[in-house]
Amino acid sequence: MIGKSEWFERRRYGGWGVRPCKWQGWAYVAAMIIPLVAVNAIGGISNDDRNVVMGAWIALIILDTIDIMAHLKKDERSFMHEAISERNSSWFMVIVLSIGFAYRIIDGARAGRVEIDPVIAVALVGAVIVKAATNYVLERRN
């Protein structure tokens, strides 16, 4: 779309997504943020118009970021590193969520009621489904 994948690299140490690795990437980030700040700073625009412009611009940023991430160059080593780091982080999340889920149930049982956190339950069940679906597709593919 607008940004080029060569200007960015996979974010490895500060969360998920991409980060600029060339000056063009930084220029692109500035070019995407400056209009957002400008729309907020300029007077004489109704709040509705401002929200429409900002919403459209943010949607463009999100779509372009997805496009950049989809076209990011990956070789087998970086693919393996990404897979292992994502696995480790998801394991950490599963452990924390499971502890939170169990805590809520035990805490509720002590008070004599059934307490299940629906968000955590959906996250854990969803993770099981995504894992099964991924394994199914991978087993069929190779």
Next chain:
Amino acid sequence: MDNNIASLRKDLNMTQQELADKVDVTRQTIIALERGRYNPSLLLAFRITKALSKDLIEDVFCFSELNEKK
């Protein structure tokens, strides 16, 4: 797995980036391979062999049971 990518690459006056571009990987992967910190897939090993103008994969890579047990 040991390899002599660095010496063969230098013989061909090729930079790490040029080799990386030829076999479609990042320069970091070439650095990791030359330092023996990464074992490539069979496909990448064949690509590197071809890029270094060698016919046999054994001309570039050599398997050592001792190193694998480290």
